[in-house]
Amino acid sequence: MNLEYTIFIDYAPTILLGFWLTLKIVVCAIAMGIPLGLFLALGRRSNFVFLSFLSTSFIEIFRNTPFIIQVFLFYYVLPFYGLRLSAEYVGILALAAFGSAYFAEIIRAGIDAVPKGQLESARAIGMTDWQSMKNIILPQTLSIVIPPLTNQTLTLIKESAILSTITVHELTMTGLMVQGETFRPFEVFIMVALLYWALNETIATIMRRFEKNINKNRNTGPTNNSSAILKQNENTR
Amino acid sequence: MTLNFLELKGLHKKFGDITALNNVSLNVSKGEVIFIIGPSGCGKSTLLRAVNWLTPPDKGEVWLEGDIVGSLSSKLTIEESKLLNSFRAKMGMVFQQFNVWPHLNALENVVRAQMVVAKRNKAESEVKALKILDEVGLSDKINEWPDNLSGGQKQRLAIARSLAMDPILMLLDEPTSALDPELVGEVLSVLRRLVNNGMTMLIVTHELGFASKFGDRIVFMDGGEIIEEGIPEKILKTPKTQRLKMFLEKLNITSFKQ
Ligand SMILES: Nc1ncnc2c1ncn2[C@@H]1O[C@H](COP(=O)(O)OP(=O)(O)O)[C@@H](O)[C@H]1O
Ligand SMILES: [Mg+2]
Numbered sequence: 001m002n003l004e005y006t007i008f009i010d011y012a013p014t015i016l017l018g019f020w021l022t023l024k025i026v027v028c029a030i031a032m033g034i035p036l037g038l039f040l041a042l043g044r045r046s047n048f049v050f051l052s053f054l055s056t057s058f059i060e061i062f063r064n065t066p067f068i069i070q071v072f073l074f075y076y077v078l079p080f081y082g083l084r085l086s087a088e089y090v091g092i093l094a095l096a097a098f099g100s101a102y103f104a105e106i107i108r109a110g111i112d113a114v115p116k117g118q119l120e121s122a123r124a125i126g127m128t129d130w131q132s133m134k135n136i137i138l139p140q141t142l143s144i145v146i147p148p149l150t151n152q153t154l155t156l157i158k159e160s161a162i163l164s165t166i167t168v169h170e171l172t173m174t175g176l177m178v179q180g181e182t183f184r185p186f187e188v189f190i191m192v193a194l195l196y197w198a199l200n201e202t203i204a205t206i207m208r209r210f211e212k213n214i215n216k217n218r219n220t221g222p223t224n225n226s227s228a229i230l231k232q233n234e235n236t237r
Numbered sequence: 238m239t240l241n242f243l244e245l246k247g248l249h250k251k252f253g254d255i256t257a258l259n260n261v262s263l264n265v266s267k268g269e270v271i272f273i274i275g276p277s278g279c280g281k282s283t284l285l286r287a288v289n290w291l292t293p294p295d296k297g298e299v300w301l302e303g304d305i306v307g308s309l310s311s312k313l314t315i316e317e318s319k320l321l322n323s324f325r326a327k328m329g330m331v332f333q334q335f336n337v338w339p340h341l342n343a344l345e346n347v348v349r350a351q352m353v354v355a356k357r358n359k360a361e362s363e364v365k366a367l368k369i370l371d372e373v374g375l376s377d378k379i380n381e382w383p384d385n386l387s388g389g390q391k392q393r394l395a396i397a398r399s400l401a402m403d404p405i406l407m408l409l410d411e412p413t414s415a416l417d418p419e420l421v422g423e424v425l426s427v428l429r430r431l432v433n434n435g436m437t438m439l440i441v442t443h444e445l446g447f448a449s450k451f452g453d454r455i456v457f458m459d460g461g462e463i464i465e466e467g468i469p470e471k472i473l474k475t476p477k478t479q480r481l482k483m484f485l486e487k488l489n490i491t492s493f494k495q
Contacts, residue, residue, distance in 0.1 A: 047312075115336075117332060117334050117336035118336060118338065120291060120332070120336065121330070121332060121336035121337075121338070121395075122338075122350075123291060123325070124289055124291055124325055124328075124330040125325065125326065125329075125330070125350045125354060125398070125399065125402060126322045126323065126324075126325040126326030126350065126354040126355075126402065127322070127350065127353060127354055128318065128322060131353050131354070135349055135353055136338055136340075139340045140338075140339065140340050
């Protein structure tokens, strides 16, 4: 198969425009999805039965149905209720909702991974439930949840390709259109794939750095340094 | 008033079929140091955790300085929760497993609750924290992470964290049980200071030597009940019940082995 290199150059601006929209959509979806996920996680653990029920239902519905169906429902059903949004905004909402369900479960697992004594000591000293969460539990949750949250973010970026089915001119949609014009699927989709890959790789790298930084600044959990010291103590006994 | 500084009235607690507390009542005067002893699983921890409502009892009341602590209704009102939190701030609790906060350094461990709960400003909280850390012998560890502290240092840090709230009562649940023998002394010497300063304390322990020296009273529990109580001399030298005799014998044998 011959590569037609001019395609890369001629259509780069178009493809990059699609990439730019993907980037904007994904950033908005994550910016909404993670706080919503935190809210859902706390809601699910809450003592308020109604809040807990709503959160659990939301999480389970969005985790157990195909994303493409959720997108169609958002796209075709919202207008019925008078909410006329452009496809891009529908896409952001759908992606944020879908992502938040997974983010919520990751955060909930992270909270559960903090030893029970941590919450007890916070409550015993007079902190409210929320003060304990904010000051004691969630900071310790952070270093636990960063790797799975990163994974979920990468998944979300890949899933955003599905928004092409509701006419959002994001990266995949743009690729499809360019391929329809040029009939050069190989060149076009190589470009598209490379851009998704570059974005994900960048995010993964940034998050790895961030994680390292946290573990350096706050000595959560037995890091190498502390376990070495513990072992040392063990030996001198 | 002095007699009823702390009053536990008819506390009951069940976990499923297990009766952890069975009609436990106890009066504690201000400044009194009470040691609670008894076999494992007899309800000592549950009793301490009932005092600050960390484990709310099924029945019974806790009174501190003439005010009732906690409420038996399963859902506390906002007012009740606020009140409960203010009681908890006055009752320092020290756990067997220390439960220091690993994401905060030693100084921040002592500062955080002062700012969040007692609403003191940062400067004020730090001054107080430094003073207390010095008192428990950790002035050279203020920037250290808890993970880098020994068990004895962690427990002293946990005690400092409680003391920073100006508690009027301390609840200590086997504060030295998780420590290696050579680290027990440093924690006991901090406790000795508290005793000398007149702190009111309920201490669950197996350190009978310490209890007999510094306790005003020893309470012996078994099966969720208080079986015997009295001055250390009486409890340790002339136990009345068979259960206490057996418990003391067993404890002596194990400590002899060590
Ligand atoms: N959260 C709990 N759930 C179920 N059972 C419990 C719980 N806490 C304590 N128990 C039970 O209650 C009894 C008393 O426990 P505890 O107060 O911890 O005893 P102690 O501190 O004297 O060893 C034990 O049988 C224990 O297994
Ligand atoms: Mg116990």
